[in-house]
Amino acid sequence: MNQLFQSKVYKTTTSLFRVAFTSGSSSGMGSSRLYCNTSLPHSTSEKEDSNTTTEINVSTTKQGSVNENAIYLYPSQLWIKDKVLSSNSNNNDNNSKNSNSYNKEFFVSRNSISFLPEILFPLEPTPPNFHRSNPISEENISVKTEFEHQEYNDILDIITNGNQVQRPLLVNDLEKAYNIDRNKTHFIFETDLVAREYTGKQVNDIYQWIKNTQHFNQPSVLNTFLQYYAGNTLDNVEFESLLSRHKAKEIQFDCVSFSIILNHFCEKQDLESLNYWTKVAMETCKKEMIENRLLGIALVRAYLTLSDIDSAVNILKLFKDSKSTILNHICYRSLHLFVHHLTPRKMYDKLLTIIKTHVAHSPSFLFDGIFYKLLIELWKNEYSVDDLFKYLEKTALFKAEVFYSEFIYYLLGKDQIDIAQSVHSMYLETHKPSFRIYNVLMNHLIKQDDYRSCLNLVKQMESHKLQLEPKTIVAILEMLERNNKTDLMNGFIKYLYSCPSFWIKMSLVIIHSEIYSNDLVFNKLVDRIHKLQMKEQSILINNIIRDCLKLGHYHSALRWYGVRLNEFRLKPNKYTLDFFRFYHEAAIKKLENTKNSAELIEKEKALINFWNSRYQHFDFVRAADETKAQEEYNNLRVLEMIKGIDQLTPMGLLKSQAMKYTPNFLALKQPTQEMESIRKDFIKQNTLLNGIKDTNLETSLSVFSQNPDNQANLNDLCRQLLEYIKKDTLPFGTVFLQAMVEILSKAPDRYISLLKKCSPNIRSALFDIEFYCDLIKKDVSTATSLLFQENPLFWRESDPIWNCLIISLYAAGRSDRAAKMIDTAKETNRVLDEVKIQECKDNPVWAPMSSEALDFITYNFIKLPLKKKLQNKKKD
Structure with missing residues (x-):
């Protein structure tokens, strides 16, 4: 295992080092990205999806069907499943029957999946990312913010004059509304259309009315129906009639119109029609398309479908030469199309040339999942990528450490261990060891529960002077x-x-x-x-x-x-x-x-x-x-x-996985005992981290502060504090210290009573010189008995304490001891208040002192300091 991350020499350890991964799961690879927010779209084909499903079903057949929201556990998390199942088995049969009746697993072990080249880039069927959906879609129209939802209702009131109307608006209401405000009305109609509020017959009725009105001459109106009928796979009659009307110059198409048409024929693989409409689009919209995102990409897709690679490349050149403001977007989407078209045909040289030429206009493509998949394909087909990597590094389009770490992260998630080794080796040939990359490797090993390899990796990081997080x-x-x-x-x-x-x-x-x-x-x-x-x-x-x-x-x-x-x-x-x-x-x-x-x-x-x-x-x-x-x-x-x-501990990672598929996971009662048990664990973790204030204690403190003379208020506050003191714990927040400071200032006798019961650590945190000085003046015997329990670091070298004790000796009639203590203070460089001491010596106020207090003072302030001074002289 240790060989996986050696600095220069690599050995194949795939059989020892397998990454569990399940494609397509909501909590699968990428659920805890480490360094960037770049999304990694999965270009999965039907074949890949079917294989994935088969893997899951085979692995879980013995333990019941798999819930669609199942969480796929890393090896380090498998103990959680055992723990939950064990705890559930202790519950009564009725509860188990009620909460787990449909026998669907929520915790499933991840499965290793081999990503073969033909699965990554199938030639047929055409993958979704090659022919994407038409431009006007639910994603573009119906996903609205809360403000836009309010605007929708406001607009509806405007175009209906506030009258109650049937939803969705049908021909009679639409005819009136379009005459009031065409743009706002069309927004309402289009929104409801995308939301599938209309039946097919209702749309046809509206189309039969509107197609002969002046409203239909507006591009937004025409394109809505053009796309609607382009997507109707059962009946293309109306779509063809719209194309015929354009040929007859009855209606005009814009860039969006042509993008819809080209996408339609690409998906139909109707090459003859596609060839015709590509020419028409280029002749009609060559200038306008330079600033239109949809048509530029549609043309690249069309030319690739026609196997005219040079013309597809020329579209990119056209945008580049025209200095289009959307060049970045066009290059990004177009490079996806080139990869999908050329990779399965093994036209690697041509593809890499296109990427090298155009990626400078869209560097984010280099961090996209499609580019990583291309590199995996090249490696599996033994195509050298050394020149590509060197070229990309020279262009300074990315920071090498970032790119390599992201790529290795992706490879480990895809179970491509051998390639990850090769990539790391390639990086180390020209770069110093990277904390970022080692961190990716370490996090992967942690999820695999491979503690020995983790410890080996720690030593390697230390040898490279790389710190652990x-x-x-x-x-x-x-x-x-x-x-x-x-x-x-x-x-x-x-x-x-x-x-x-x-x-x-x-x-x-x-x-x-x-x-x-x-x-x-x-x-x-x-x-x-x-x-x-x-x-x-x-x-x-x-x-x-x-x-x-x-x-x-x-x-x-x-x-x-x-x-x-x-x-x-x-x-x-x-x-x-x-x-x-x-x-x-x-x-x-x-x-x-x-x-x-x-x-x-x-x-x-x-x-x-x-x-x-x-x-x-x-x-x-x-x-x-x-x-x-x-x-x-x-x-x-x-x-x-x-x-x-x-996020890296098993339970913390599980929480992020659970919250990903159910954002309100913590707020809702879960449908099975195992998930409800986990939810309670998460809530408990949140409680421990965020803490819970003792509101009763805070209320008692507030009441006492407002009325400190009320004995009941004082008793209630002290009782609650004493409960914590007996357990040697402290309530969350500052309330304990606030209460003790308040009691000290307003009820010092009760403070002393509480202080005597505190543990040494809590007493040390509360230690107050002024309090002890005042107490020595009032009752030196009680003060010294308390000081005896305190840490000598506080009081043994405290000048105010020395002064107060000397005065107390004079007050107790022990002037001989007071004189000796003064001599010791001078020899040990204590700072004395000689004026106050002389005043007390001349006019002493009688205050008794116990023999224990006298012994305490004699030992700690006369004998011990001189003994330590003598020891220090011998050392010198």
Whole structure:
């Protein structure tokens, strides 16, 4: 398997490396395009369609008929089918009978299909893309925006003078309406005609009336009936009569008329009539057609049907020499026709010459499925494409990396592994290894559930200094866990953290596994952070906090802030605090544009003050100009990146597949148990990602804020907070921190009660120097008992804490210990408020101190600092 992606040497591994693909399925190849939005039209013939159907029926005969909206699962998704069927088997028989009565499968394994040359480009029957539908069609007329639907009704009122009329309008009503406003009336008639509101007899009656009126001289009216009768395969009498009237010079045809006629005879393969009308069209509309999309393409199609290739090429030259504004479109559609006509006749030299000559006027053709199919055909017929590729690269019509990656993506989807190998080899002969191409290969292997090849490819990418995307890392970890490859997972995680280009991106991977409760992966990723150097730990945890905030998972960011301090013993740095402040400033800007948001804005401001105080706690100075840092934060698109990760995981990919065939899949109750089970899983995923606010807690906080003196309001708020504290969880969003800050300011005793019950990580996130300074002044014994539970990083080197404790020693009559603490403070370069200390020494206010508090102060602020200083001297 590893040989597939070696840099220079290739071996055929098709038997080991098969791509499952089912043509024509709504969730088949191209359901998750990676790099561009170029559509890839399938030029499938009747023969190809029949073969495809046969493949599907054979593979699913044993398990029941296939639903027309079936989702074709990649190998990496097959476990989902087993999981759903297993869960359904546990339900009662009545439910199963009701929901799955018609026994149609929604999950079908993809089948490999061999795309043979004769299937790609059949000579007969003529494929649809060669003779496309006539120009005036339902696609052109009846597909309207909501505004146009309103306009339709307005127009109908105008032409009927607001009177109630029968729909659709018949001869009597149309005769009156055409006299009121011909153009608007014809719009109504044509729209209803395309929507099949009329019967054949009704159309004939209208035609018999209108064909002899002055209205019929209008091209739009004439062309509507010309196309209608051209498409009537049962009776061509009226169509022929229209042609006769033109020959008799009773009516005039324009470019659209001739395009309808040429298309008609192309489809009929009536070469004699086609030859005649081609000459008439060229003589009549040679000047006008230069700016007409329909006739130019119809003429190319006509000449090719007549096997007059040179004349077809001359049409393109005519548009080019005339500097037509629609040259791009004409070339694009015409090249499709040339490929369909010349390829089955194996006129490769002629075809490639035409492409080289004209593709410069339509470079998008090179990214079209028809061109990729042509290249597959050439490879299968051992026709060298080296010169073609070199020529196209010299023309600079595309970026080589983009073209090759798109082509390889297409080949892998079509099960053309050998050709994909050859194309990659050809690329590497003249170009450096490409992240884009390796990403295509990696995504393909992930869908195939080939974890060993994925890991081999990771090593190759690293050797070429190509970085992995977070979504690739998540997908590989998910695959290893699902396949119970714990040893490989451990090695992969160790490898990721050993590469500077990888570990710095791990924040999204960690957040993704945390949100979706993937505990095994999450725990292994977090445990490995401890192996990083301290600076690297700080950067990664900051990135996690930043990404949580951008995702709106404030509660997770708050917990990670506590984890940083409590578990990793890392003080927050300026960037840590900046991210929280940026979050609240952005929230205020958003609230300013909404009504009745004054209370919410005040809460956000209170939290900004909370984080601003941390700058003082840790002696950080805010930068004078933070515009660039804030812009970088604001421009992060974390939600989009998380959704990008989801598109590569089995369930995330399944969601995109399900939503493709049923856009409102999440809103509707599904017809079978297996699909309903999947829908609920998707909704659960959305809930985990977007979060659900605790509206009861938010309401209780709002009520308490408005009436803080009401004991019942305080009790209700504290009760709800205590439920989270006991479970060591936090509610979604900022409400927990808002509530604790509010209670601290209005009911400090209850705040202390709640704080004592918090886990170390949550306490670390809540730590407030000002609160402890005030508490030391009021009750030094309670304060020191709480400080003992806090992370020493907060208080052991805090100058305000030192000052308050020295004052409390004097207040307790322990001037000897106070003097020793002052000496220690001077030796360890603490900044003391000597004025306040002297004032308290001269005029002490009695305040008792427990022996435990005295011991705490003696050890942490006298003995330990001197011990550490002595140790540092010995090291020096």
